[in-house]
Amino acid sequence: MTAAIAGTVLVLNSGSSSIKFQLVHPETAESVAHGLIERIGEPEGRIVFHHTTGFEEHLGAITDHRSGLRMVLDMIEGLGRPLREAGIVAVGHRLVHGGEVFHEPTLIDDAVVQAVADLSVLAPLHNPANVIGMEVAREELPDIPHVGVFDTAFFHDMPAAATTYAIDRDIAREHGIRRYGFHGTSHDYVSQRAAAFLGRDRADLNIIVFHLGNGASASAIAGGRPIDTSMGLTPLEGLVMGTRCGDIDPGVVMHLNRSAGLRVDAIDDLLNRRSGLKGMSGVNDFRALLRLVADGSEDAKLAYDVYVHRLRRYLGAYLVELGGVDAVVFTGGVGENNADVRRDALAGLGRLGIVVDPEANATRADTERRISAPGSEVEVLVIPTDEELAIARAADALAKSLPR
Structure with missing residues (x-):
């Protein structure tokens, strides 16, 4: 099992009430493991975990994103050696709002984590969960690159007529008020596949x-x-x-x-x-x-x-x-x-x-x-x-x- 993990990227998609995860070979698109933690914070949470040897489902309360993410990492660790030795080459984080600052894949460090947290005012349902995902994963896997991929990136260069709100231009510029767009990674991928x-x-x-x-x-x-x-x-x-x-x-x-x-x-x-x-x-x-x-x-x-x-x-x-x-x-x-x-x-x-x-x-x-x-x-x-x-x-x- 460990050999299958080597050379993979761990992708974390920490959403407002769920966590999607996948361990995937980027070149072949082969998925070693994937799953979903949903209904976080509700009385009856659910974990679905698919891997190369089977399928598991667990029901029970999942108190918050931090405990949910630790469950994810524990399950993946069960596929082979400890995570730090498993040959994962990178962790890719789906990050929702990049503001004007982030519009391409970005190497995550403390400054990036803080910047994403600061942008939570623009995505209050998502960026706080994204921040927790980065913090927990960097604690667990400190020696490999963590990369943020932003939902807003695909739409960054839309025509000005589509991104501009009809309000006072100085206020808009001062406060970064424009149309950013989201789900960009999906829109880009799906249009390519189409x-x-x-x-x-x-x-x-x-x-x-x-x-x-x-x-x-x-x-x-x-x-x-x-x-x-x-x-x-x-x-x-x-x-x-x-x-x-x-x-x-x-x-x-x-x-x-x-x-x-x-x-x-x-x-x-x-x-x-x-x-x-x-x-x-x-x-x-x-x-x-x-x-x-x-x-x-x-x-x-x-x-x-x-x-x-x-x-x-x-x-x-x-x-x-x-x-x-x-x-x-x-x-x-x-x-x-x-x-x-x-x-x-x-x-x-x-x-x-x-x-x-x-x-x-x-x-x-x-x-x-x-x-x-x-x-x-x-x-x-x-x-x-x-x-x-x-x-x-x-x-x-x-x-x-x-x-x-």
Whole structure:
């Protein structure tokens, strides 16, 4: 088992309520181990651990990210020698918000950890968890490179018209207020895979990507370069998400302050943690939402309709921005697995050249696949994202470039 580990990159994706991890060979894409710790901080947490000799599942309370990450490292250590001797060449960290400072893979040191912590004001659900991931992993594996790969990096060079908010320019410059975009590693990877699936050069394609999970975002990619995306200064803007509201009139914030007496922190908590699907229906898991819809819940049905309405609004905007599209791509947990969302988001768009094949759409699979009808002018694809592999390759490349 230890020989299989040697030469791998450990990828850590420490999210707001979960930790995804993978031990992967960056060149071959072979996964030695991968898993998920979810429902952190809830009464019933869950650990799923896949490795080359089997599968394990553990249920029980996971109090916080620090204890969760230590569980991850203990499980991986069980595959061979102690971690420090196992031949892991780098640790790649998925980091959400890089601000104006970070827009390429970055070697992590104390200053980087502090800078990411300082940026938590822009990503309060994610950057604090990212910081814990870096701290714990660096304590456990102090002698190998740790590399941060930032969600915002892919969108860093979007056109100024797409990144600029229409507020006082001096205030915007002083406080770094611009649209950054998120899930960039996924949008970049998935658009590359879509081009490969179609046997075409990404530079020749216009692609719309919907990354739909508990967090959700859309992007418009022209010739391999993003020209717009739905998330903004923070991961709050854009599509409806599990607990985040997405687009909202900024006047709502002032109204809640003046009329309801809510202070800024309470409004922040409301819009980031108690809105979206959860705020409208009481649940943020899409599977639970669909069960409520099937049971006749009007609140759940409205939440679903609002979710789909927002997808269609962004689809229309990006079709115009791109001047036409070659492919619409779905990815993420909801995008890859929910046929109803894909069907309803693209329903009635035959005049725009988008026609979904009902049978292909309804067929469940874990592979890259086409779900558009044979006569559809626009390709509709489902491409499983693999942010961990993309991060592993970026971390490995940076590690190899360091002086020996």
